Amino acid sequence: MAQGKLERTGFWPGDARLVISISMQFEAGAQPERGASGPFPPLDPKYPDLPMQTWYDYGVKEGIPRMLDLWDRVGVKVTSHMVGQAVDRHPQLAREIVERGHEAAGHGQTWEPQFSMTPAQERAGYLASIASIERATGTRPIGFNAFWLRGTPNTLGILQELGFVYHIDDISRDEPFTVPVNGKPFMVVPYTLRNNDIVRYDSPALTVDAYLADLKAEFDLLYQEAGRRRRMMSISTHDRISGTPARVRALETFIRYAQSHPGVRFMRKDEIARFALTAPGVPRS
Structure with a gap:
């Protein structure tokens, strides 16, 4: 390899080359009875949208249980951003997520x-x-x-005061970084739109095979870049969207593909944030 192109290590715990972080959004049960977004044509909000409610119900009845089984099969721990109202309505499921080794993170109290x-x-x-x-x-x-990632100019200060360590509402980098909040570093563990089911599957033309191909293409280049700098791949799943049989199968295929490469590590976002707060070379915005 030519001089200046030598690969480096030490960017991640255990000398991992590339870290992948998966979100599993727990939202079902917090959606409004009227006016919730989804696959059905919009309905005048003066009427309750009964079939739309069943679409959200799928997330807790089928989606999250199926994804939890997937994470167990492939040995991956994820971060679940939970809407408080969804947790209140399905506390046993929230408890099971944590008992199976996953992170419970905040996603607001209501819709x-x-x-x-x-x-x-x-x-x-x-x-x-x-x-x-x-x-x-x-x-x-x-x-x-x-x-939808949209906080206020006050959000980070309030989160910091309440003991939060990181947020994900930023898509500007493919690695964790810090921002100053009240003179102290606050971690950003970047989110994703391009590897986000709620964005990608909104197009009826997107098949699970096309999404799988995109995940592999993104992984391949990040894995290549990770030999020279810290790289992180983010994937976002939502209870009612990625928890279908075909999409879980695509996720499993991708995860096993990634795991076949040396030095790939899956990490929860709290693990990434705690590591990056003191790691050398982390960008400080």
Whole structure:
């Protein structure tokens, strides 16, 4: 290999070459009775959308249980961003997620977007979310994901004051980095739109085979780049979307493909955040 192109190591724990982090969004049960988004044509909100509710129900009845079995089969631990109201309605499922080794992270208390909230409303919502997750799982969340990534200029300061360590509402890098909040570093573990089922499967033309091909192509280049710099691949799954039989099969095929490469490690986002807070060479924005 030519001088200057020598591969380096030490970017990740255990000398891993590339880290992959998977989100499993737990939202079913928090959706509004009227006006929730989904695969059906919009319905006048003066009427309850009964079939739309069953689409969300699939997430807790079939989707998450099927994905939990997948994570067990392939030996992968994930981060589950949980809406507090969904946890309140399905506490046993939230508890099972944690008991099977996965991270419980915050995703707000209700379906209400954060971007238009006052600081007092944000704080109250995050405190309620913390309480819901702690009550069901016995763990306190340290990671956060806003509704469609849209927080406010106050969000990070409030999260920091409440003991959160990281958020994921940033898609500007393929590696973790910090931002200053009240003079202290706050971790960003970047999210993804391109490897995100709720974005990609919105197109009826996207088959599971096409999504699998995209995941492999993304992995291949990041794996190549990871010989010279810290690289992280993020994948986002949602309970009612990726938990279908065909999509779980595609995810399993991809994970086993990634695991066939030396130096690939799957990590929860809290593990990434805690490591990156003190690791050398982490970008400081």
